[in-house]
Amino acid sequence: MDKAVSPMFSYVVAFIVAVVVLSAAIISIYQFHTLSSPSTTNTTTSSGPTKITLPVISSNKTVVISLVALSSASTFNLNGTSFGQMTIYVPAGYNLEIKFTNQESLQHNLILVMNNTATPNAADLASDGKILLYVGTTSSAYTLQGLSSGQTAVGVYGPIAPGTYWLACGISGHAESGMWVNLVASQNVTTPYAVE
Numbered sequence: 001m002d003k004a005v006s007p008m009f010s011y012v013v014a015f016i017v018a019v020v021v022l023s024a025a026i027i028s029i030y031q032f033h034t035l036s037s038p039s040t041t042n043t044t045t046s047s048g049p050t051k052i053t054l055p056v057i058s059s060n061k062t063v064v065i066s067l068v069a070l071s072s073a074s075t076f077n078l079n080g081t082s083f084g085q086m087t088i089y090v091p092a093g094y095n096l097e098i099k100f101t102n103q104e105s106l107q108h109n110l111i112l113v114m115n116n117t118a119t120p121n122a123a124d125l126a127s128d129g130k131i132l133l134y135v136g137t138t139s140s141a142y143t144l145q146g147l148s149s150g151q152t153a154v155g156v157y158g159p160i161a162p163g164t165y166w167l168a169c170g171i172s173g174h175a176e177s178g179m180w181v182n183l184v185a186s187q188n189v190t191t192p193y194a195v196e
Contacts, residue, residue, distance in 0.1 A: 054088070054192040062095040062158070063192040067110060067167060067181070071103040071149075074178065078110075078167065081196055082178030084119065088167070090192045092185040095158025098167065100135045102147040108179065109137035109146030111170040112157055120175035125168060133157040134170070142170035160185045 055064040065088060073080040090096065100110040115129035122128050124143055131139070135155035136147040146169065147153055168180035 049195045052194045066099045068101045069104045069108045076177040076179035087182040088194045089189045092162040101152040107146035110135040113166045123172040143172045
């Protein structure tokens, strides 16, 4: 005597099978991601700031500095750093060849400032020090104009006297928003380098 299976029973069994299969799939995906992800439990070590040796053209004692306003970082960055997180050290008396590339959608430029304040405090950087070089702009337009996205400009300055400087975007407010790095020229530096 065969009893007929009710349709409700079939739906309940199908629902239970679906829940089991879905649960197994979720557990498998979770385990895959857990096992394929690098561990973050107390195995991370910090080696401190990165020191990068800068190229030198020895025939004319010129330090080559390349800075980029990266589109993959904050809007106001140089090589992915901001607010003076990068410091460039160069031998005093050397020339500087500064290459600036803008990858951002906003216009940016780069100016060399012999600063008289620790950080940029004014929309016009001429208020914070003496501007020595304009890259990607002019002395009459640096607070308003710069390079468009994808453009590159090169400027040369030197010999640089011992002291502290900024390389910063001169467009009004950009340096105050973080777009600057420190530059130190010293007789004690023999090989130019940057610390990020």
